[in-house]
Amino acid sequence: MLFKDQLSFVFQHMRKNKLRVTMTVLAAMIGCAFLIVLASVGFGLQATIKGEILNQEDITEINLWGDEPLTQEEMVDIEEIDHVNVVLTRNEISGSIRSTFEDREVESMGIAVNMEDQAKLPSTLSEGRLPENANEIAVGYHFARALLNDKDREIIEQKSKEAEEQGTWYDGLEEGYKGEILNKQVNVQFMDPETMEYLEQISTYTIVGILDEPDYEFQIDSSILFSDDLFLAQPNLVSYPATTIYVDTLDNVLPVLDQLRESNYQVYSPIEQVKELDLFFLIFKIGLIFIGTISILIASIGIFNTMTMAVTERTREIGVLKAIGASPNIIQRLFLMESAFIGLLGTALAVIVSYGLSYLINALLPSIVAFALSDENADMAGITFSIIPVSLVLIAGGISIFVAILSGWRPARKATKIEVIQALRQEL
């Protein structure tokens, strides 16, 4: 029997039982759509969280741990590893640093780096340039706003109180120095690492650069970036070195990590979080697909019933077909095609419905969540609740059609077992 004729035979029967077939297709559709939408939440959350991690600027950075700072020899060895761009040691100065400018002052943390190495990295400055000598510094994005005088402090205290009464908080960034701080001089006092008191010695530095705005709104950066020549002028300062290895691309981070570990360095990269995250979400998604498959199995009971009824109703017809020479294989194939087509139709509709639902979820859920949290300003931008990748469509479609064929299997086998003589005796 030609495939075309088999198809037309199947469609003819489906048309004959339109209502029953439609309801079965709907059941298959609901089952498959439930699976797709459920699993799409796993895909959506994974993409959101992974995106957050990958969007961090430090994603191509490898942090080096260890009690001892790197020797010059070790630095060179690491720099020679393929795909390593820069090895930069940041020396975090012990204790805070007091900077005064006009009648204002700010306490901040200080970091000293080798400016030649720093210059090899993509610029982290929003304005100005990197310090070139011991008397120059770059300051954090919020440094000027953190320079407060007594009046500012009073206003901040008052505004903080008001904010607290309203259940919020005030970060003080509306106060502070509002003028141009670049190329201005500030007086700096370091802390005695032993007594934790500010030293009397005052050094004057020129601000030549302002660092980039931090990634997150809640971060306030009022730090000071010194050239490591600082330690020549201030030999008594204590600092804590932290070495970061900068890799050229994201893809090369893991191979470099492996090489460093082979050389017994203790290293860590945020990319490893992604690896762990992928594993977690793989298990999570398998779990969701498993739960979703249960709904498809429930729908398959409908397909089984429909096909069993179809075989029972068409017993005489099957008898006639067999009598005039239809092989059992053809009979079985016709019924399997019918159940597969119900599954296929249900899946196709489910895919369309799922994409629609996914769009609605992503459009409406952020507002609903914000409303539920009673925070209209809740930052839901960048959060994707549901994503339906092609792989999910293929997996869900595969499961749905496979289960549909499986449901039709027993009725189809039953059809092949029908005895011609018994079937021909049946009345119309």
Add this chain to the structure above:
Amino acid sequence: MITVQSLSHTFKIGKKGKEKKIEVLKNIDFQIQQGEIITIVGKSGSGKSTLLQTIAGFMKPDSGSIKVNNTEIANFNEKQSAAFRLDNFGFIFQNFQLLPNQNVFENVELPLKLKGVQASIRKHNVKIILEKVGLTDYADHYPNELSGGQQQRVSIARALITNPPIILADEPTGSLDSQTEKEILELIQQLNKIDNITFMIITHDEEVAQIADRKLRMHDGILLGDVKHVI
């Protein structure tokens, strides 16, 4: 053409353990020659329909041999039987056995579809056959829109569409009035004479049996007579 030797079959009826055996075919021997019309007459329960069903491959005999053009078909499995039927046998049933949701054209072309014949060839062949059985104008009608005689003509057309050498007919006029019966029998005789088609007809009607070249009689599973007629 068809050679049946020592064919026996027993039905088991009743519950397991208390089964009753009924011998429906007892050591049957006979031959049918190409181009013959042979009728098998007998009372209800004599085993004549069982004999036809066994030859058709609807059931396997307990023992014996059935050869069609020297091919032993008694031990065919279901798949082999189906393929053999499609190529060698046409069937005419007492209650026509047409598919109610398919029109005359579709009912007649069904065996060709099963054989995998292209639609254009099917259309041509069905047209010729419908002309032959006098139903050219009824191609689009559904079985419930036709008289008994017309339905039986559709059934005959379906049996003939693959040009089988043998037509097996089980009470072909059993559901028809005497006038229609006469017409159908004339059609069978005409097809036999013009196309040299072999007919094996099961009937309890002695008048129908008269069209045969040979009339065999069954009684309690035994084939009794083999009387040659000259029509």
